[in-house]
Amino acid sequence: MKILIAPDSFKGSLSAQEVANSIERGILKVCPSAEIFKIPMADGGEGTIDAILEAKKGRKVAIQAKNPLGKEILASYAILEQENTAIIEMATASGLPLLALEERNPLKTSTFGTGQLIQNAWQNLSGASPATIVVCIGGSATNDAGAGMLQALGVQFLDENGKEIQVCGGNLKEIKKIEVSNFHKPAHIEFIVACDVTNPLLGEKGASAVFAPQKGADPEAVQILEENLTYFAGLVENTFPNLKGLQHQQGTGAAGGLGYGLMAFLQAKMQKGVEVVLGITQLEHVIKKFSPQNRDLVITGEGAMDFQTVFGKVPWGVAKLAKQYHLPVIGIAGTLGKEHHILYQHGFDGLFAIVDRPMSLQDAMNQADMLLEHTAERVMRLYMLSYSL
Template identity: 40%
Template sequence: MKILIAPDSYKDALPAREAAAAIAAGLRRVRPEAELVECPMGDGGEGTLDALIAATGAERRHARVQDALGRPATAAWGWHAASRSAYVELAEASGLQALSREERTARDSTTHGVGELVRAALDAGARRLILTLGGSATNDAGAGMLAALGARLLDAEERPLPPGGAALGELARLDLSGLDPRLAELTVEAAVDVDNPLTGPRGASAVFGPQKGASAADVSHLDAALDHFADHLARALGRDERDRPGAGAAGGMGFAAASVLGAALRPGIELVMEQAGFAQRLAGADLVITGEGQLDGQSLAGKTPIGIARRAREHGVPTVVLAGRLGDGWQAAHDEGVLAALALADGPMTLDEALSRCAELLADRAEAVLRLFGACRG
């Protein structure tokens, strides 16, 4: 029997690599002779860099950058020398998880550190960049990244704008002439896990701003500021990407990546599966086990378990999802190739207890899945 183990990370509990190992440990209790293929995955959010490095054998490098609040920080990125490919995870430099709830400020947070990681990749000689967008603390439409790469954003007095999306409402002149010329030779693919536009009722500010500390008034201000920035960028480039699906990813970073870096915006799980050689790993499998922190109706927009299940279904392989929690609308996953979905908790418990026991609970659920699967197969 061959089982492909392809989970995403379990937020605040386990990275994808450790989750895969825990699932494998549970499966071995039942079938120690089974061929277990561990394939950690990600869809663009936190942990996707780890999945890409594990899948490709890329070198993990580090760079000194600014975090989302402009403080000195160290961020990891991946370098695959043979293909001159760099892997940059936005959340490493500008991630929400690095900030306390009190520190979250959608108005003032910046993607400057992401630009510094891109610059480090260019310094290494990168010709291809995989940029994963998810888990951001920012809502600046990538303006901070562009500033780090040489763009100038000036107010009416020709002064540089302060960092953050709110300041973009004061933008009077956008000068892209100083952008790093090496960007012209860089092929960029951006991994996104949402299809939202930059602005409007489904835009970055309205949908994702509140979880980053934005009040209702902030949302209105930020949405107008990002629209203003998009007007300037459209005039400078002769095209307008604000309504492209995925432009609103990571506080509008999808917009900057598509507009200025010429990035192809792709569903993150598809991009990671491609890099991981998922089709080859799936060949001959009898069962796929995947999962992440929560499975719900929103997962159908491109989250890891659904992307995995859809691909496995194409090859006639059943998929089981082990989720930290089953949220509203999770049953729709059955229509996407999910044979069954199980929540991890084995009884009443606090969130802290569930997080601390995540590896144990994954192993136990995986064991139960394989016992039942084996019984059904006779």
């Protein structure tokens, strides 16, 4: 019997690798001879680099970069030499968790540090063959349409006197000219944005209206940010007529408009985060070896599974792939939330919550390792029983 364990992390409690290890221990109590494949997963958010490096041979590169407010910090990204690919989590340089609550203000923040990571990555990738940079853009503290990132890559934003502006979310309307003579995108590098957000740049579903309040913006600031993004998009699309209408495309509002900057200047392609990770980890190559006739099984999960899981979360992606090969799929979660039953219509044959008695959320998080192991043991006892009936 082959068993694939491909979970996301239980955020705030266990990494994806730790989740997989706990599930493995529970399985081996029941099926000590099972052939187990552990592939930690992620959906393009926090932990994506670590999950990929558990599955693929690569290394982390740490550099000095600016945080959202311009303070020098140590930020890192991953290089997969064999694939000639770099994986960047923008939150490591431009993320909300880098700022204290009182520092969070998208009028003042910038994606400059993300640009520094990108620049360092394209210098480290081999020019002898096609290369890829994957930018995971969850958890941002910014609302600058990626202007800060572009500035780090050589784009100059000039004021009415021809002087360069150090851009941030609050001063985009001061830009009168965009100068790209010092911006040189390597032709051999393809950019992919790992992102599940489909919001456009502007409007009631745009970056400012939907996400800026989560980053510290009050209603007045939201209005200023919206006006600034509107102005900036107009300037970009007037300067480069081939970009007309880009602001309306899905995903351009992700990460405070970073999606817009990546698509406009780096011709980045949007992909669901879990699909990017599935591709890089080559999960399908493992699943192809499985057979339902041999009682082979796929187990996935994350901290909470509910109706939102089908909108590009790891368990959904793993189940969707497994069902292409007619394999049974079990989901294990810290909690099964609202309308989780709809997951039975999306490839899941069984769903299990790890909490086995009344307890607080904190106790459940503290004991997640043991609870996962016990749940996996119960799952396997039931699974094996089904074959003996």
